[in-house]
Amino acid sequence: MTSSINIAIESNEFAKIKRGSQLIAESIHRIINTLPGERPGNPTFGCEIRRINFDQNDFLTQRAGEFFIRQAIMRHEPRVELTNVTFLANYNTHVLEIKLFFRIKEEHKQLYTMTEVIPI
Secondary structure (H helix, E strand, O other): OOOOOOEEOOOOOOEEEEHHHHHHHHHHHHHHHHOOOOOOOOOOOOOOOOOOOOOOHHHHHHHHHHHHHHHHHHOOOOOOOEEEEEEEEOOOOEEEEEEEEEOOOOOOOOOEEEEEEEOO
16 A cells, blocks of 8 residues: 655745645645646646536536536546535625535545635
8 A cells, every 4th residue: 555645845834744635635626726728738637617607506506516526536536435515605705615525435434524615
């Protein structure tokens, strides 16, 4: 079994080692916040969630958003099983909060959550 390690420099200039779920959450964040075609050399990488940015926030739009997220994560993050996706539109701050519930396939039991915020 191989372990992924990522070293990040924090604002206070100290190195922080990221492992496991931190790396996967960062990967999911990168996938959701990248438009397909935006990454040179990998035109299919990313998520089409921004296609619904200015659509009316209703059940169908949220289902489309969930489809885009599930499709992107299944294609680009094979270490993860996405169990649920929820949406909450905050019209005061003009953002769409997307909460992702996922399992890391190697860990089986542990459930993680993360929240992505997309301007609307």
